[in-house]
Amino acid sequence: MEIKIYGDSILRKKCLAVAKIGDEEKQIFDSMVKIMRQSGGVGLAACQVGFNKQMLVVDCQGKALRLANPKIYQKKGSFAIEEGCLSVPDIKVRVKRFKNIKLKALNEYNQRIVLNAEDLLAVVLQHEIDHLRGKLIIDYLPWYKKVKAIRLLKSKRNQNKSR
Numbered sequence: 001m002e003i004k005i006y007g008d009s010i011l012r013k014k015c016l017a018v019a020k021i022g023d024e025e026k027q028i029f030d031s032m033v034k035i036m037r038q039s040g041g042v043g044l045a046a047c048q049v050g051f052n053k054q055m056l057v058v059d060c061q062g063k064a065l066r067l068a069n070p071k072i073y074q075k076k077g078s079f080a081i082e083e084g085c086l087s088v089p090d091i092k093v094r095v096k097r098f099k100n101i102k103l104k105a106l107n108e109y110n111q112r113i114v115l116n117a118e119d120l121l122a123v124v125l126q127h128e129i130d131h132l133r134g135k136l137i138i139d140y141l142p143w144y145k146k147v148k149a150i151r152l153l154k155s156k157r158n159q160n161k162s163r
């Protein structure tokens with residue numbers, strides 16, 4: 001498993017719901033947590049490592065939450081920080097998010113759970129849920145900044161290829 005970088009088409013796909021958390025999904029979750037930790041990230045979506053599944057992991061005070069099929073059903077307030085993304089290297093975007101969210105999801109034991117998140121955890125969850133819909137932080141930029149960001153990402157991608 002490796003982190004997919006901007007330009008890889010899987011990052012723009014809508015991920016599919018998971019029918020059940022089985023052994024394969026548990027393994028994917030474990031690998032995702034490992035990669036998240038190694039890369040120093042606070043969250044990771046399955047599509048970022050090549051799986052078109054509605055699965056994400058987030059760091060919650062040192063503990064990794066593993067969630068599938070997350071659905072936000074309540075949201076309020078607003079909160080914004082500069083967000084980075086392992087798939088969009090060296091770009092930071094201030095994204096306006098909800099401050100408080102409640103979501104339903106499946107956990108790694110295949111149980112339906114309800115989660116209440118606020119502030120940073122809520123931001124990370126919304127960022128990862130965006131990934132499951134093929135949405136990236138650069139999509140929140142005004143168009144002229146987005147054009148610049150894409151140019152930068154493309155030139156980096158080409159540099160890496162020629163190495």
Ligand SMILES: [Zn+2]
Pocket residue numbers: 084085086087127131
């Ligand atoms: Zn991201």
